[in-house]
Amino acid sequence: MNTLIAISGLGILSLIAEIFNARKAIVPMTIIGLLAILGLTASEFGLDKGYYNNMVVVDKFSSAFSCLFIIITIFLVAMSHDFYKNQSTKISDFVAIKVFLLAGAVAMVSFGNLSMFFLGIEVLSIALYILAASNRLNLKSNEAGMKYFLMGSFASGIILFGICLVYGATGSFDLKAIYQVIHYSNFPQWYFIGIVLLLIGMLFKIATVPFHFWAPDVYEGSPALTTATMSSLAKIVAMAALFRLVVKLLPVQSYSFQVIIVCVAIASMLVGNIMALRQNNVKRMFAFSGISHAGFMVMTLLCLNNAASVLLYYAAAYAVAGIAFFAVVIYVTREKQNETIDSFNGFGKTHPLLAGILTASLLSMAGIPILAGFFAKFFLLNQLIQTGWIVLVIVAVIASIISVGYYFKIILALYTKDSEQNLPAVPLAYQIVAVLALLLNILIGLFPGYVLNLLG
Amino acid sequence: MSTLLIIFYFLSAITIATAFLTIISKNPIHSAIYLVICFFSVAGHYLLFNAQFLAIVHIIVYSGAIMVLFLFTIMLMNLNKEGEPHKKWATKLAAVISFGLICFVMLAVFIKAMPVIAAYKQTGQDFQSIKVLGKVLLNEYMVPFEFASVLLLVAMIGTVLLSKKEKSVQ
């Protein structure tokens, strides 16, 4: 709860800073503030408490994920100053929106009442619509914003409908009350319809097949930093929220429900990876890769009891790798109209450090040890095999194999092609973010126990 | 057939018809007008439920704010002509098919699920007067209420952000 309040306050603070013309101070101030909030959240870890009529429930799950979101937001904010240097008058708006987005994100993992969940997801979504369209003179950005907005609100409608049916069936929005109802009394079948619609909406947000079509277009069109936000932050927020929803609202799953999850996961992994193979735009490729990762993460829904820590680990690994990836991508492509793979030609020779970081983050996502991505996949498959869905495991493996194809396309471009471009000096912020993200990646790779045991 | 039922059917017919007309009208202005009627009919439904406060708010927000916004935008863009170009028959077909499909599926699903409905019980307690709503909203739902302000704030900043011209940096 305190986290939520503090984050909202921080957002407002950064808006106020603009008024006092402290534009330069906004980013550092926000980062410091976020660090403080991170400390605050971490200090509350282990608490299991509901605030304000159970509107916000702080438990290990929410605290851990909140910390993760805050860390990622710090990275994203750190890159903002340089990224928005052409729109420096709007920097406070951008930072504020990111901070509010974080508030939405925290709400989505610590909700105790569906209204908080709904508002959280709307804050997150609307912030993202804005960020996607924020490069208003760029038609691609507009198109991305429009597509995201249209499909997003469509999905919101479905989520709302789902919530409505849940309410209709149980007569409450409160998770505990709902829990009581579904465990101790009869309730109409709509409940399940509602849950399913709710889940479909969330599956849309995390971009799984067949609700994934928006993702490549939006990722490609949005400004790179926004793409980073969507791919690293929004996706794992939605996934965590989905996980929490299923844990709280559908603790016992029917077989056919599992089949749906399995189908969605399989389709996402395959479609995402296969489609990514032929992409020439790194952001678009990353979108498809994200779809496949969404497929991976969705599989945690099959083993709710002990998959929370695995999900946390996977999300952390994925997000951290994504941040490192985007830190480099943003730097390389910021002067360019598009983000083709050719932009990376010869980058390995001119910028060995950044190229190395990019390589490492790609390897992490491809699941090569000892980077975190590998452990994430390992723990996930480890959980999954217990559920008995061997076919999923096989598909996951095949998907991983395919994924190497496109991740290595970038690596090939980095090292084997010659460059004919002159890039400006690397902004310090990007470099720091990239290095820190990679370090974090390696650290949680080497000591996975620290993350895994958080929710154990 | 009771009066209530007749009113319900009447209102429902208006709601559905105007909703439909909103969609198929070629002129956006007409669509907007139909939509306003639709909103009013929905408000009528609210009144049927005795939810007066909600009905009022509904009219204020939707018809008053949102529709004005729509109309304003339509005017701003000078879209009040029946200018929508040809649509491919395939997209139409797809739309009709999916409409039919989703409609059929949802209705079928609900019809199949319906028997669980328990008998309607009336407690007689006041649950939807302004007073009660206010209490619920500002006590139990205080946090979401505050959080909605964050939502609106974001929307506000966003709209400004999207419309504001960048000042060139010195």
Next chain:
Amino acid sequence: MDNILQEIGMENYIYLSVILFCIGVFGVLYRRNAIIMFMSIEIMLNAVNLLFVAFSTYHQDAQGQVFVFFSMAVAAAEVAVGLAILVSIFRNLNSIDIDNLKNLKG
């Protein structure tokens, strides 16, 4: 009119909402004019709101109606942002036909 649900029946409201919701869906799919699509989404939200109120009465519980307020707020915020995006598209493209928005694909 406290006995409304006895008279009309919960199921009729559900059907009405569903049909209205589906009309909204239809609209989003059928039209290429972004403004009409927004309107269709509003119809969808309204359908849900109506159902909320019906359920609220069904449960004799104010929460459903409270939720409608949030939903309205969300609708308003969405429309504001959506129209802002629309305006900037219109400025760039001089059109709001979403069929023109096909630069991003593949």
Next chain:
Amino acid sequence: MEKKLALVLLLAPFCGFLFNVFLGKKAGKSISGIIGTLSVLISFFATTYFFALLQSTGQPVQVDLFQWISLEKFNIDFSFLLDQLSILWLLFVTGIGTLIHMYSISYMHDDENMHKFFAYLNLFVFFMITLVMGSNLLIMFIGWEGVGLCSYLLIGFWYKNQEYNDAAKKAFIMNRIGDLGLLIGLFILGYLFHTLDYATLKTSILSNSAVLSNPLLSIAALCLFIGACGKSAQIPLYTWLPDAMAGPTPVSALIHAATMVTAGIFMVTRMHFLFDLTPYVQDIIAIVGTITAVVAASIGLVQTDIKKVLAYSTVSQLGLMFLALGLGAYEVAVFHVITHAFFKACLFLGSGSVIHALHGEQDMRRMGGLRKAMPVTFWTMMISTLAIAGIFPFAGFWSKDEILMTAFHGNIVLWVIGSIASIMTAFYMFRLMYLTFFQEFRGTEEQKHHLHESPSLITIPLIILAFLAAIGGLISLPGNSWLNHYLEPFFNKAHEAHHLGATEYTLMAIATAGALLGIGIAYSKYIKQNQLPAEDSEIKGIAKVLYNKYYVDEAYEALFVNPLYKVSHFFRKYVEEAVSGFVFGLGKLTNEIGNQGKSVQNGSIGLYLFAFVIGVSSILIYLFLV
């Protein structure tokens, strides 16, 4: 003491090899040659010591060094055995080896790589000693392959010529085919008896009567024989030996006449206790030997290359030895090995002397009348020719006669064929002599001008060998055989002395008559009628078939080599492509799906929403309506 001396015996040639490899070039040709010769001579002396020791004590000397290969069921040690058989073999290997080394000092003096030649030759002797001395089959196998390697190196000694290299390669590969057989044989023996040591093997085979009924035993014997076929150039693996004449002549004398090619006979004799128990295999050996003898002899009839004639003669003689082995007359075969070593080495060295004098000319059609220019060479070769033709009282007479006698007692058909081979031998050997040494010189004037007798380093070995070829028969006279007596402990049985009866004398007479017949035909053809073998293009009829060696090489080429290369080509061209294409195909397929997928993702929101709705509908249908 014995152990050290045995090691000296073994390693002296190896030291010579090392010296020649590393220091040979610096030391100069003469030193290199002398060191090479001395190293073999040391071995020879060591052998004589052991020979004397064995004569006095009668006890074989066993030298165990260390454990070499360990298998689950048994170990194979690095150890050596000096018994009657191996010492006998060592005597003539090192003895003839020394002579040939000596000969080579002069013969190879003009070659720039003489030190290398001696290195290889020493290495060969080393491996040959290993082969002979090894106390188990696997040590023998080291030598077995080692001599094959040296043969390869020496055949291809003039490696600039790719044809020679082809010949060397062929020899090595043909040998390897046999080696595979040998190895399989070893596996079977190891599997059956858990040892490869001769002594233990013998006791376990003899003590284990149950094993007699095991067909594996025959297979093992057959496999060993296949190995022997490769090494000793028997049908079907003989074709390498004539080609091996590409090497320098001393090599042909040492390796391809006197020592290495007899390794097969050595091995069969070593394993006599096994072959004794497998009569079918013995029959096969006898038949193969006989056929080889006659086939090779018939090819030898028309060859014009002096060394090729000798090569086919060698194959033919080896065939006779196998005939004896197949009939169980091991000591007879051994006897012929020894006499053959003497006269064939002499013949090769003599031919080398001729070739040396003619500066590399090997075609007998370009020779003639050398008798006067090269008397020593002529006479020594004449003695050896008489020996190989089987003329009394030269060495070959006794040994060949014993083989034919054995054959007569064994199977009359074998005797007939063997005799025909002998007649042929007499014919082509005298053909060789007549064409080379009689009549007029047919070479160029240039060559004629330079005709000369070879230096003493060449003639001395010739004389010694000719002497041995003349008197070699003494070691095993019928009725009073020192050799048989000497080998008795090895064969573990008292040899019943031949009773020379009427049959025996008749047989001797027939054999001599046959030899004389062959000589007579040769005389009438090449001296009386003064014929010359036709030029290559004019050869017709059966002669052409013979001249082309029954087209066996071509047949092998068509039957084995070409199909193999075709298969290889097929594999490389199609199977590899297919396998690779399959893997790439999977990649291409996914890529293609990706490409198609791109057109689905066509940027239209309508489509996306449509998919969304379809997705929602199908999930709802599946969950709630099905």
Next chain:
Amino acid sequence: MNVSFILILLLFGAIATYFAGDQLAKKVALVFSLASVAGSIYIFNQHMAGIDTNFRENWISNPNLFIALKVDGLSVAMLLLTTALTSIILFSSFGNQYNNSKNFYALVMFMSFAMVGTFLSADAFLYYIFWELSLIPIYFIALLWGNGDAEERKKAIIKFFIYTLAGSLFMLVAFIYLFQKAGSLLIGDLYAIHLSGQEQFWIFLALFLAYAIKIPIVPFHSWQANTYQKAPAAGTMLLSGIMLKMGLYSVIRWQLPIAPVAAKMYMDVFIGLSVAGVIYGSVVALKQKNIKKLLAYSSLAHVGLIAAGAYTLTLDGLRGAVLQMIAHGFVVVGLFFAAEVIERRFNTQEISEMGGIRIQDNKFASMFMIVMLASVALPSTFNFIGEFTLLYSLYNANIWFAILAGTTIILGAVYMLKMFQHVMLGEAGAKVFKAVTTQETIVFVVIIAVLLFFGLYPKPINDLITPALQEIVTKINRQ
């Protein structure tokens, strides 16, 4: 001191090499790799003296994973092989000038680290990590410093990478499954679990996929020839000399003892496949025109034989496999180095463009020939010991396996001698062959010394590996 210090040494070596700069990199790398050889010998001594140098720490408590390193005869043998060959390979590449040599040598050191880790790991998870880790450096080595057309190289190497990764991922699945059963991935625990025949079959198959691709066994070999050809000499040597031994080692260490029932049941199939590889590799090698490809196919044939021996599940087979792994490691490095020596001078890999080298440099010809003869398993070379033991074990399985696999003796001689003839012999061509340098000579001499010494006296290695293999055979035969 436990065995982990070698890993630390190598990793530190890789880092130090990277930071030493382009000038010093190779020397630093060599120093560290020699130090690791010394370390391995120390471990060897400790092991022979019966001193325990195992290492085990809990790494992740849930799931229960360990950093566990196991020292037994088998792993020590592989450790020695890896460190020794790494030193040789490093030293052999001194004759080349590489761009960014610090990266190159650091990658080689890192690869050595990963491979040593693979051989030492006693926890399947750690083992898998090292297994995958070793793939990354070789990928970059082959990609960045390889030869031939860049596009084709990329294609070949990405194929190699994806192919091997694909195989190993199935291995990971198998391990995960085993983890569910055993509750830990410690090798001892994995040996101890009881699996049904069905389970064993699938696990065996999954592991087989990984190993068959790595080794490679026909028909999973299609990555091999092209990769060997395109990779730089050092890369090819690392791949063929050590890396494919990882597959064979794993068969012995992991696959067979974990799924013995399946291994026994389908023994003939897997031996058959391996033997097919022997013949196939030999036959294809007959017609190769590229020397590195020819050596690749010969390697395919040899490792096929090793795999076949391992799948016989007998002590002889395993022992032969290990001996031949070591022997083949040295021989193949020698052969590829010979190809590299020629390429340095003639700038080609096409056999048709070579010839007449022996005339110009007899020393090189002799050394090449010895290595070549070792590769065709001439008795008294190390390879003969291995090949003999292997063929003997195959004979014990089935005589036809021995005969079919034995054709490698013939065919190997055919293609090797043919290659030697056309590469080395004949008249000198137009190209000048500069005499081999001292540095190149040293490489050959070391390799030849090893091959001949152990060819005559394999006892030390035998004594080292036999107890370990005996134990594995016991595990295979457990009920």
